[in-house]
Amino acid sequence: MAIVQVSIVPLGTGSTSLSSFVAKVSGWLEAQGVKYELTPMGTILEGDAPEILSLIAQMHELPFLEGAARVMTLINLDDRRDKKATAQGKVESVARKLGKIK
Amino acid sequence: MAIVQVSIVPLGTGSTSLSSFVAKVSGWLEAQGVKYELTPMGTILEGDAPEILSLIAQMHELPFLEGAARVMTLINLDDRRDKKATAQGKVESVARKLGKIK
């Protein structure tokens, strides 16, 4: 299972706000039944690496459909195969070491 | 105010786990009185861009003190000057457009 962060950034739109683009992508993910987590800097997805990359290829198209002419998509794919890793588990593992949870 | 994500990744440590390194950096931030948010893929900081970058320069040294010989530090600095932006505000702005909050 890979944990993946993706940030889809339309360029040259004339507006400094990106939230409507992010909302379109989030709404699309929900319509597909895909679980995701929104952070201040991106969207977190979990799953098999090839499936997630195929999903991101579709997400990357959405701002073009909204009129963007250039889109920069940043992906950080963290894939660990020696144990089952989850996005929630990663944060909890640090919190446990800091003595915040048991 | 910039919103910044930083991921500090020690390489060649012989262990696939990074959580003890992340906990050290988080503990150090708390000792400095710096507010941060931990996501599954990084640490979110807010503040003036030069101050945050100076802080990250110090964070980047910590894994070397723990014995790492190579450290890759990824930074995404999102700096908006036409309105006051916060990490929480970015996520809420999307949630509002999705009709999840008012």
Add this chain to the structure above:
Amino acid sequence: MAIVQVSIVPLGTGSTSLSSFVAKVSGWLEAQGVKYELTPMGTILEGDAPEILSLIAQMHELPFLEGAARVMTLINLDDRRDKKATAQGKVESVARKLGKIK
């Protein structure tokens, strides 16, 4: 046409050197007949976004075959659809503005 940078980083290998992993991936690209450019921080590919992401999904598997148990793959996909963009053209466009080429 998208211009894409990909960096494939195996974690926890016990060695600070990554060049043998990069060479494996580069050799694989050459065996596939894929054109690429190597920079000090990644591999540059050009093509349709979905095809490049599908190719990267295969590249991402290679370090696991070499024994890595955790792989972090960083992707920056720059996709411009209002004009034909190439990796070489992007660098030349800046050089022209700096008066270094005509």
Add this chain to the structure above:
Amino acid sequence: MAIVQVSIVPLGTGSTSLSSFVAKVSGWLEAQGVKYELTPMGTILEGDAPEILSLIAQMHELPFLEGAARVMTLINLDDRRDKKATAQGKVESVARKLGKIK
């Protein structure tokens, strides 16, 4: 010595072209006497990590002076302390393993 890639991306400018912004930053680096390498996806710098981050803090300001209201700056800082690493050396090390140079 760290090897660092930085990409400075102004958002909401109304133009899909970034080359004039990149040229401004490159011209500024040359005026400062800083050595850099331009790749299709960013600018490569070499030096001590804190000094490079301080330099990037200044580079990050330049698009604001040109009228941008939001700037996203992406940094990948690769810092190896067990041997002297250079940007050129990293690429040559891979080329040597591929049998392209001796």
